[in-house]
Amino acid sequence: MRSEDLIHRLAINLRPVRPASHPALATAVWxxxxxxxxGLAVLVSGPRHDLAERLTDGFDLPQIVTASVTGVLAAFAAFELALxxxxxxxxxxxxxxxxxWLATMGWGCLQDLARLGPDGLRIGVSVSCMVFIAGLSVPLTVAMLWLARHAARLRAGPVAALGGLSAAAFASVGLSFIHHLDGAAMVLAWHGLSMLVVTLLAALLGPRLMRRARPLG
Structure with a gap:
């Protein structure tokens, strides 16, 4: 077979490869x-009754800001690492x-301890809090894995873990708009635990999902 014929046969089955989006653009889409x-979650569940007051007095603001920054940076890092x-x-x-982010929640625990004594560190049961964060993290994590699916054969585990961290951080922000907890210790325990669970599950299950989505990209 002549080289020209071989090249022609190989070229027939070639498909154009779409280059990966720039990390900044992918982060903006995310x-x-x-x-x-x-926004949909807040619309369906309704905002917490004291949201305006909590944002005005700045009590929840540091946690919301640091969680949001964590989510943005984790997403950007995931898209960078996917290249x-x-x-x-x-x-x-x-x-x-x-x-x-964790430090702001820890500082809240110290404030509650100074104001309320040992009762300020009481940790109650708030399964609904963890379920909400986990539930909100699912569509966000799936969207992240889809956007970064080109990393399926490169660094799927780290990319998926960063995507899970970003999703959990923003889910925590969403929860702050809807649901309130009685003390900073509960916020630290349930938000922190939810973040850890979502990140670990994304790291474990994310690569498999990315590999399944990869042929469709």
């Missing part, structure tokens, strides 16, 4: 999806914000 999902030429150090990008 944030649009986040805003739509959280083969990017450094693995991008995975460290959201860590300072995540630590600050």
């Amino acid at each position: 944030l649009t999806i986040v805003a739509a999902v959280i 083969p030429e990017r450094s693995r150090r991008w995975a460290l990008l959201p860590l300072p914000a995540a630590v600050a």
